[in-house]
Amino acid sequence: MIQIYGVPGYGSTISELMLTLAGVRYSFINVDGYDKPGPAREQLEKLNPLCQVPTLVLENGTVMTESAAVALMLLDDHPELAPAPGTPERNRFLRLLVWMVANVYPTFTYADYPERWAPGAPAQLRESTGRYRETLYRWLEQQVEATPWMFGQDISLLDCYLPVMRRWTPHAAWFAQHTPKLNAIADAVCALPELQTVLRANRIL
Numbered sequence: 332m333i334q335i336y337g338v339p340g341y342g343s344t345i346s347e348l349m350l351t352l353a354g355v356r357y358s359f360i361n362v363d364g365y366d367k368p369g370p371a372r373e374q375l376e377k378l379n380p381l382c383q384v385p386t387l388v389l390e391n392g393t394v395m396t397e398s399a400a401v402a403l404m405l406l407d408d409h410p411e412l413a414p415a416p417g418t419p420e421r422n423r424f425l426r427l428l429v430w431m432v433a434n435v436y437p438t439f440t441y442a443d444y445p446e447r448w449a450p451g452a453p454a455q456l457r458e459s460t461g462r463y464r465e466t467l468y469r470w471l472e473q474q475v476e477a478t479p480w481m482f483g484q485d486i487s488l489l490d491c492y493l494p495v496m497r498r499w500t501p502h503a504a505w506f507a508q509h510t511p512k513l514n515a516i517a518d519a520v521c522a523l524p525e526l527q528t529v530l531r532a533n534r535i536l
């Protein structure tokens with residue numbers, strides 16, 4: 332069975348939602364405390380030198396990291412979880428999937444550990460990356476043309492990011508006020524019966 336190393340509510344939740352949507356069974360290994368020196372960090376570092384979650388160990392022993400890579404891997408066997416290849420929606424899906432992890436996710440890398448990157452001005456770095464993240468979410472809001480999912484009538488793996496990231500800064504009230512379409516997608520994911528257990532285990536609900 333696939334193993335997901337993670338912490339409830341952290342980025343591992345995104346992978347848990349994706350695997351659950353795909354009907355892929357996994358076991359969850361809680362590495363709470365991995366971002367500080369200690370046994371959890373030592374355990375995770377052996378698998379992923381960046382020491383980030385999600386980190387997966389696949390059934391064949393391969394280590395898989397990067398939430399977008401997990402999504403693309405799942406699509407090999409579950410193509411229904413993204414727009415069909417060869418369509419304009421597929422191009423937009425690929426663009427926004429990579430955009431999310433290339434642009435939004437790094438703002439957390441810097442803002443969550445600002446003293447690592449700017450020991451002389453950690454509060455300033457947290458504030459500036461937070462403001463930048465809001466501009467990114469506002470742009471993403473403009474890209475959403477469909478309901479109830481980002482690409483229309485069928486959920487895609489990209490939708491899995493929204494309920495998780497909505498829990499993080501700038502938090503749900505900001506999304507409700509400034510990005511109502513993203514907020515509605517996050518609500519729709521949270522309403523899916525098959526995701527209730529995962530969402531609760533990760534304190535999204």
Ligand SMILES: N[C@@H](CCC(=O)N[C@@H](CS)C(=O)NCC(=O)O)C(=O)O
Binds near residue numbers: 398432440
């Ligand atoms: N690009 C990675 C980012 C993963 C990531 O940054 N995870 C955060 C937790 S939500 C983390 O482990 N941060 C610890 C660190 O960067 O040191 C992905 O898409 O999965």
